[in-house]
Amino acid sequence: MDATNASRAGAAAATATAGAPPASRPPRKWTAARLLPLIGPLALYVVWDLVVRLQLVSPVLLPTPGATLVALAKGMAGGPLLGDFLSSVNRTLQAFVIAGVIGVPLGVLLGSNEKAYRSVEFLVDFFRSTPSSALIPLFLMIFGVTDMNKIAIAAFAAVLVILFNSAYGVINARKQRVMAARVMGASRWQIFKDVLIWESLQPTFVGLRSGVSMALVIVIVAEMFIGSDSGLGNRIINAQQVLNVRDMYASILAAGALGYVLNILFLVLEKRVVHWSGR
Secondary structure (H helix, E strand, O other), X not given: OHHHHXXXXXXXXXXXXXXXXXXXXXXXXXXXXXHHHHHHHHHHHHHHHHHHHOOOOOOOOOOOHHHHHHHHHHHHOOOXXXXXXXXXHHHHHHHHHHHHHHHHHHHHHHHHOHHHHHHHHHHHHHHHHOOHHHHHHHHHHHHOOOHHHHHHHXXXXXXXXXXXXXXXXXXXXXXXXXXXXXXXXOOHHHHHXXXXXXXXXXXXXXXXXXXXXXXXXXHHHHHXXXXXXXXXXXXXXXXXXXXXXXXXXXXXXXXXXXXXXXXXXXXXXXXXXXXXXXX
């Protein structure tokens, strides 16, 4: 009898266990974690709205965030803002491609020969530290008031950032791996293509990410102050001059969103390509 009762109890326990959720089911904390990035934008929206409602800043100079977002949505939904947005994207990508094609190979080559890099290090650091906007008059004399002027100065600024990171990625490659390759009889060419280039990928991607951001900044500045009939920079300065503040802030938000998206795209690409980084 006791055995029968024990058997029934065991069966009931097994049934209850089978119906219960598995113990390894992960908690639902991920939902809250995914909402964390929204706190910053929401806080900005609330503070911005309060500043306008309390008239801490004149509504003539600062529209409500809702009105600005509406202007942004209308402008990007086939409005004139979309055309200027695409013009800035086009110039930024052209400048970035030119900078990447020049900066990455040249940085890797200079980094593989430390003496060669040290001989030009002053020039790289000097021009990298010089505000590129200060060189606008020089590029104006060379290229004139053309699109190529804006693309060239943005590419110049970006190429120095990319070259610097690529070179230092090769120079600072982990010595243990280089020594291991030498011990195994690898030639200098094999060490370069199988060790140094792969070791430099992570800092090179950092340089590319910084380079595209730099290219965008210089393109926007060049569109503002060099004769231009399109682009977000041109739209921002024109809206400011006629006190069209909704359009001005909408254009600023569009430029910020573009920079943010480009940064995220490169972060995702870096994680996929350089997935072994840090190992």
